[in-house]
Amino acid sequence: xxxxxxxxxxxxxxxxxxxxxxxxxxxxxxxxxxxxxxxxxxxxxxxxxxxxxxxxxxxxxxxxxxxxxxxxxxxxxxxxxxxxxxxxxxxxxxxxxxxxxxxxxxxxxxxxxxxxxxxxxxxxxxxxxxxxxxxxxxxxxxxxxxxxxxxxxxxxxxxxxxxxxxxxxxxxxxxxxxxxxxxxxxxxxxxxxxxxxxxxxxxxxxxxxxxxxxxxxxxxxxxxxxxxxxxxxxxxxxxxxxxxxxxxxxxxxxxxxxxxxxxxxxxxxxxxxxxxxxxxxxxxxxxxxxxxxxxxxxxxxxxxxxxxxxxxxxx
Numbered sequence: 001x002x003x004x005x006x007x008x009x010x011x012x013x014x015x016x017x018x019x020x021x022x023x024x025x026x027x028x029x030x031x032x033x034x035x036x037x038x039x040x041x042x043x044x045x046x047x048x049x050x051x052x053x054x055x056x057x058x059x060x061x062x063x064x065x066x067x068x069x070x071x072x073x074x075x076x077x078x079x080x081x082x083x084x085x086x087x088x089x090x091x092x093x094x095x096x097x098x099x100x101x102x103x104x105x106x107x108x109x110x111x112x113x114x115x116x117x118x119x120x121x122x123x124x125x126x127x128x129x130x131x132x133x134x135x136x137x138x139x140x141x142x143x144x145x146x147x148x149x150x151x152x153x154x155x156x157x158x159x160x161x162x163x164x165x166x167x168x169x170x171x172x173x174x175x176x177x178x179x180x181x182x183x184x185x186x187x188x189x190x191x192x193x194x195x196x197x198x199x200x201x202x203x204x205x206x207x208x209x210x211x212x213x214x215x216x217x218x219x220x221x222x223x224x225x226x227x228x229x230x231x232x233x234x235x236x237x238x239x240x241x242x243x244x245x246x247x248x249x250x251x252x253x254x255x256x257x258x259x260x261x262x263x264x265x266x267x268x269x270x271x272x273x274x275x276x277x278x279x280x281x282x283x284x285x286x287x288x289x290x291x292x293x294x295x296x297x298x299x300x301x302x303x304x305x306x307x308x309x310x311x312x313x314x315x
Contacts, residue, residue: 070094075266078278078290078305080298083270084146086291087153090268093162095289097264098154099255099280100271101167105143147183150270151218155187157268161222165258167195167250169213175206184216191217194235195254215258229261241276255280275301279308 070091079086138146154164170179193215202209215236238254250273259267259280265287269277272290274297281288282305292298 093159095268098164163223164218166216190219196237250276275304
């Protein structure tokens with residue numbers, strides 16, 4: 001028999017055609033079992049395609065239904081989609097404060113800690129598997145460009161008295177410190193805050209155990225801290241979040257300190273993850289905007305926010 005050209009966008013016609021050929025073929029008893037196998041395989045393939053299409057439609061629906069009419073469809077919403085593209089829809093001055101921690105690109109590494117399961121103190125080395133819609137393993141130059149594109153949108157969005165708290169991680173690559181200057185250079189970095197974490201593991205005898213991350217305070221000229229907030233030092237001791245389904249969640253008390261240290265009315269997190277920044281904004285009676293590319297994390301954030309709002313308040 002002549003090979004059949006299957007077009008997955010027309011799911012019925014190839015099977016109907018194949019079956020009609022089998023009915024007319026003198027070898028039909030032999031070929032029928034092959035047809036059944038072909039039918040089963042095709043249905044499985046079609047099911048996989050439908051699952052992918054449905055997931056893509058879900059992302060599209062979650063993102064497009066909230067992307068118009070700023071601020072109505074942005075304030076106190078979790079928006080699912082590409083963070084750069086969604087931030088482009090937020091006007092200049094659309095958020096007073098940005099608090100975020102992007103993926104660190106840890107799986108693009110010269111070491112083996114994120115490749116063989118030794119993922120540090122994150123729950124069950126969850127970051128070894130990456131994120132649900134981001135594998136955390138971009139070519140370095142591509143990653144730097146992406147992060148600079150993100151920062152360019154962020155700096156545009158905040159007003160003249162706004163600020164960005166941009167959390168990142170320094171690490172050793174190829175025996176040299178990778179301090180992220182290739183990402184933040186040229187942006188108005190006013191201060192570096194050290195977030196001192198608890199413990200960790202170090203499998204490299206070439207340097208001491210890393211126990212901190214950095215938070216870049218990137219500020220416009222008129223930014224000022226809230227009254228008495230300048231009494232905080234620049235080394236903050238907070239235990240990393242261990243009881244969260246997201247593989248790299250912010251500690252809530254760390255975000256609480258940032259939000260409470262400003263007079264911002266609208267807080268944006270373009271890598272919202274499980275929703276901690278939104279919950280902190282709610283705690284201090286601020287509005288929030290959350291963006292994440294993962295429908296799973298968007299649902300997670302929305303559920304956490306709903307659960308948080310349903311709890312009785314003590315004040």
